[in-house]
Amino acid sequence: MKKESLKEKVKSTGLKNTPLREEVLKIFTEARKALSSKDIIEKLGKKYDRVSIFRTISTFAENGVIHAIPTSSDYVVYSLCRDNCATAEHLDHHYHFFCRRCGNIFCLNDFEFYNIKLPRGYKAESVNILFEGVCKDCSQN
Amino acid sequence: MKKESLKEKVKSTGLKNTPLREEVLKIFTEARKALSSKDIIEKLGKKYDRVSIFRTISTFAENGVIHAIPTSSDYVVYSLCRDNCATAEHLDHHYHFFCRRCGNIFCLNDFEFYNIKLPRGYKAESVNILFEGVCKDCSQN
């Protein structure tokens, strides 16, 4: 996804441009890490109803504005879809890094894509690669 | 993890061998797919308290009997740790497949391991690779 405004995005998806959606999009745009629904509610929960925030996140995810990142936790985190989240050889691929120290999840962009072979019969449309370890910032301190 | 009985596992972890634990372990051993807490509670919830089941699953995960599998859903699924879940070149790696049709998650064993390079500063201790698509059974029918 290009760094386009929500207004531009609206044109392609049919979503209406509302104050809540602009604020949520702004938060994702400025975040250096993946965010959970809880994270967004903590930031906007006094200004907007939590139900609307949940619905905004769902709508964004359904329309390809953000994408859910697989984690081993019982909550989902989301991040803006970027250009290089796109397909390579018809396989949508995502690389993310979960830091054990700070607990944050980061998108790893500009990655060389490995076309890992699957067992016979399995047909993959996307692959999510989640590293776990210590992030750049945490390993310096 | 070897195909050892819980009794053997107890020796190494200090866990007590109880009826609930034996039943949970049996369910995981016989399952051909990854299971959620809900799945286990549906099978054992009339016989045991859900709290105890939650605690059993946590204990198993903490002691390396089972491992959590990253997904994009708001629930976690678990699978038995197998021998080849072990480390290769000091990087614990797991390959799983989420089927869009049946909704099941399968362990993909015996995989060639790719040592994917990380950006400078990031130190990975494990990597989880989650494919999404159509599984063997579902693509035949």
Place this chain on the structure above:
DNA sequence: ATCCTAAATGCAACTTTGTTGCAAATATAT
């Protein structure tokens, strides 16, 4: 075999997270 003790379980209450139905508000096309 019995006793002892730390660990495991069951139960009740609670919290967190997400969902549903519906009425009121509002963004956008005409």
Place this chain on the structure above:
DNA sequence: ATATATTTGCAACAAAGTTGCATTTAGGAT
């Protein structure tokens, strides 16, 4: 400006997981 489909807020609900505590039990010691 008006019309209308979409979005939002509110209340109620539901699912999933947690906490505290009393009771029970597994497994080692006697």
